[in-house]
Amino acid sequence: MPRRIRRAARILLVDGAGRVLLFRFTPSDRPPLWATPGGECDEGESFDAAARRELLEETGIDTDPGPEVARGGCDFLTFDGEPVTGDERYYIVRVADPAINPHALTASEQAVMLEHRWFTPEEIPGWPEVIYPENLSELLVEVGLIPA
Template identity: 55%
Template sequence: MDAPFEKRLRRAARIIVLDPDNRALMFRFDVADRPPFWVTAGGECEPHENFDEAARRELFEETGITADPGPQIAQTTPEFITVEGEPVQADERYYIVRVDEARIDTANHTELEQQVMTQHRWFTHAELHNWPEAIFPENIAAMIEDYLAS
């Protein structure tokens, strides 16, 4: 009998970027054979990085923002298939970064990010609850509410 398939652990730092109106920056992914979906900035930790270091690097690479990601506010452990087609067990750590203006720079996106991250926009709280396409993490509105209430 074959041994059960073990998914690779994918450590990732995710950053919820909030503008002065508490709108959240989200990126739309368009991947072949999947419905479009929206996610926060962030990505996989390099082997030598801890989550805080990855959050700082990913924030700059995906948004052009240089900032301290602050304390971790949440952790999720979803299972999913990466845009490259690999099934993984994720360990995702979430951070919140406040910015003074709703402007980002995507010039540092990788070739793959340029292909699949087709749009970005700032979502209001109501939009996070009612958007017709999938938004990940599914509980992002609650994460932001908890942060703003603290």
């Protein structure tokens, strides 16, 4: 049976110090992992609209995420146990203030998204827990957020 294509918008949220926001997920069926803000597009929703909605829900920031800057994806198992193929689009949002307000998380997100952290680009490659996307350091270089 073919995997469902899971369309998602991801945000590279960068503060004034050049740090990137990641959320720590603690699912019951695998080790903890870190990921950028963002999530699955709703039925009929564009990637751009999903990026803005997810940014607001997960951080409280209501702004236009601008144009798509990169694409990625891989095969993975959702937290609900569904094997999918990700079609992910990335957006850059810069903020001066690192305060966030994840006020509109779903019940399932509230159960597994228990903390967040601003990472310097230097911390990402050697971090002891999994970070998604796995090529985040290279992606930050590719989109011009850190020098090559």
